[in-house]
Amino acid sequence: xxxxxSSFFPPVALDLTKQIPMYRQFFxxxxxxxxxxxxxPGQRVPSTRALAAELKISRVPVLNAYEQLHAEGxxxxxxxxxxxxSKSVPDHATRPTAAARKSDVRPKSANRISRIxxxxxxxxxxxxxxxxxxxxxxxxxxxxxxxRIWSKLISRHLLVPSRQLMAYGDPMGYMPLxxxxxxxxxxxxxxxCDPSEVMVVTGSQLGLQLCAKVLFNPGEPIWMEDPGYSGxxxxxxxxxxxxxxxxxxxxxxxxxxxxxSR
Numbered sequence: 001x002x003x004x005x006s007s008f009f010p011p012v013a014l015d016l017t018k019q020i021p022m023y024r025q026f027f028x029x030x031x032x033x034x035x036x037x038x039x040x041p042g043q044r045v046p047s048t049r050a051l052a053a054e055l056k057i058s059r060v061p062v063l064n065a066y067e068q069l070h071a072e073g074x075x076x077x078x079x080x081x082x083x084x085x086s087k088s089v090p091d092h093a094t095r096p097t098a099a100a101r102k103s104d105v106r107p108k109s110a111n112r113i114s115r116i117x118x119x120x121x122x123x124x125x126x127x128x129x130x131x132x133x134x135x136x137x138x139x140x141x142x143x144x145x146x147x148r149i150w151s152k153l154i155s156r157h158l159l160v161p162s163r164q165l166m167a168y169g170d171p172m173g174y175m176p177l178x179x180x181x182x183x184x185x186x187x188x189x190x191x192x193c194d195p196s197e198v199m200v201v202t203g204s205q206l207g208l209q210l211c212a213k214v215l216f217n218p219g220e221p222i223w224m225e226d227p228g229y230s231g232x233x234x235x236x237x238x239x240x241x242x243x244x245x246x247x248x249x250x251x252x253x254x255x256x257x258x259x260x261s262r
Contacts (some may be wrong), residue, residue, distance in 0.1 A: 008039055010045055012055065022057070025064030034074050034085055041087045045075065116238045173200025204233050212239035 010033065014025050033039045048066055052059040066083065069075040076086045079249075113121075119170040158165075165174075172178065185191040201207045208231060216222065218240030225232065238241065 009043075012051070014055070021061070023061035023064035023068070026061060029070045030069055031072075033076060040087050041085050044081065045083050045085065047082065069139065107179045119237055172210070173194075173198070205235065208232050208235035209238065212236045212241055216241045 012026070012029055014022065014029070016022075018025070020028075030039070030045075039045070046054070048059055048062040052062045066075060070077070073086055073088075077085055084243050173193065177200055178195040181198050181200075182193045182195045185193045199210075201210065212235050216236070216239060220241055220246040222236055222241045224236070224243050233243070
């Protein structure tokens with residue numbers, strides 16, 4: 001059974017002004033967190049000593065709460081693994097109450113999202129992501145990436161990073177990197193490029209989205225190959241650009257166009 005480190009344990013909420021005993025508050029908080037799924041089966045919980053020290057309270061109410069949770073089947077102790085959430089929560093804990101069943105009868109309003117969100121959700125799954133063979137789309141040769149060299153460089157330069165490097169910095173990107181890119185483009189691609197003309201983005205998809213929003217106005221026509229890169233179609237569709245070529249071809253075939261203006 002996989003155990004989740006206790007460092008990801010959510011903060012315990014206690015109200016010292018209530019008349020409810022502290023151990024009871026501990027018990028109810030743990031029970032509600034387990035039933036709601038905030039604490040998952042197999043997740044390790046802090047020791048009573050560590051939890052009491054963190055909250056700066058006596059260890060006694062924590063011990064009493066843990067004992068009650070053990071007795072009702074919410075916690076279990078494994079040799080060598082400490083105390084964890086039980087793999088099976090008691091049946092009565094997950095059974096909805098009458099008030100909860102009554103509240104579920106109320107009609108629920110449908111979640112509304114924008115047209116752009118609807119189009120993004122309707123994009124077919126990119127099954128090529130599971131394949132690292134030749135002719136894959138938008139992925140470099142990951143098997144040839146110099147991981148060891150990259151790890152050494154990351155360790156060297158990020159061991160004690162500067163404040164400027166950790167902050168937001170230039171919105172166009174890190175200037176030394178832009179200078180290196182411009183130099184490479186001139187030497188390897190014969191492209192006359194100045195570092196001020198280079199913009200560093202997180203990936204090709206973001207670059208396409210920026211191009212679509214900066215270079216075109218909504219409703220303007222654009223020609224794209226079909227079949228082509230689905231990410232480019234989605235980027236220009238999100239910007240409201242009208243794909244004239246694809247719209248015209250689909251209209252002849254009687255099918256809808258994913259990039260036609262609405």
